[in-house]
Amino acid sequence: MNVTKNTEKERMTFWEKIYLPEIARGLGLTLKQMFKPTFVRQYPEERWEPLGSYRGRPVLVLEEDGERCVACGLCARVCPALAIEVRASETEQEKERYPMLFEINMLRCIYCGFCEEVCPEEAIVMSKDYDLVFTSTEDAVLGKDKLLMPVEQLQDRLEFLRRWR
């Protein structure tokens, strides 16, 4: 007959069949593990610091004379999750336009980074924030007050964009 018998019972040797030596081996393995160092980070105290390539919460770059954003609306156009809303207004500054309202709904944001990629002014970039907590749906819609971040804090990301984009 062209049938190969290879059941669990036939594969096992006598000592494996009586379980106990194998169980003792397994116990030895777990005991060895118990004395190895742990791999755990004590999270709220020890935080992981992401590199420049990390895509965290998108923020607006804030310079001395206000935000870089010129309210062109490309980010809102490209956003696959429709998380961004921009309303433009005019200003006396050189850039002539500025966002009157800039909102990102963080419940919709998927951190894809398209807004950053499409932005002609490098005005919206991904920050390193990764632990976002909201207690209500309204809180999750971030306005300009929460989105603006000084340019000094974003140097890693801007450097990364300059080198790799």
Next chain:
Amino acid sequence: MSPIAVEVIIFLIKAVLIINGLLMSAAYLVYFERKISAWAQNRIGPNRVGPLGLFQSFADVFKLYFKEDVVPKLADKRFHLIAPVISIGIAIGVYAVIPFGDSFTVNIGGAATKIWLAVTPHVNVGILFILAMTSLGVYGITLAGWSSNNKYSLLGGLRSAAQMISYELSMGLALISVLMMAGSLDLTEIVHKQAGGSWNVFFQPLAFIIFLTASFAETNRTPFDLPEAEPELVGGYHTEYSSMKFGLFFLAEYINMVTACAIMVILFFGGWNAPFLYEALALPEGSPLLALTQFGVMAAKMIPFLFFFIWVRWSVPRFRYDQLMSLGWKVMLPLALANIAITGVVMVILKHFGIIS
């Protein structure tokens, strides 16, 4: 005070002490289970509540108390309520006969009173009482599974019933060989028979291994935790339990673990006997300090077993249901029977040559 009143008061004090001690030990067993699990997986484990996380179990209990107690609409309310009570009641009830040491003498109202380190000392059916109680424990789990009106719960309850009945047999048969050697069912008597380092485990290693395996099955611990098998049965018999009702099942499981360890120490590892220790301390007979030492020795012997229970949980995968049944009926039962026969034959031969009386 009349002697009867003194007896009753001593009995009540002992009962309160043992129940509170058990609840505390179960709480810390949960803590150590989580710690040892963490070590086995290279984690840290609970370390937030109190120093080193030592108050974690109390936080858990408070959390359970404050949770909503959900009872399924179609559940049988009476049995749903009574099942965890049966479980915990039986788990604690076993401790009526388990001794933690000999007696000590104190002077109460001018009369020297002997106080035994067991709630009811010298019960002449001690081990039978324990076996009877632990086999009643299956009612708690089966009723929980049945009354929840949930298929997962029912499957868990049925598995538990089948498993406990199967392993009860080999457990009882493994004990018989020990009882043949001891010639008594009284647990204190069995411990006294093992004095001077002649622990039963040296004469009955096979019975010990069978008893150990069966006690894993009886307490629903990991290689045999089919009644709650979370990947397949959600939570088994306690799927539909919440709040402190779930907590009672949890507590009962850990108290059963302590019970299993206590019985193993008493029957196989000489109870509170310790070679050279009592000779070195030379404490007078009947002093409270001696009783305390005996309790300490007993507890110290139980700790490695408790560790072993948790250790096995992270080493051995769960048995399949058919494997469980074939192990119980085709392997352990014949081995236990053979062990009884061999023990009997050897005892008769030794008696014939006058080596034992």
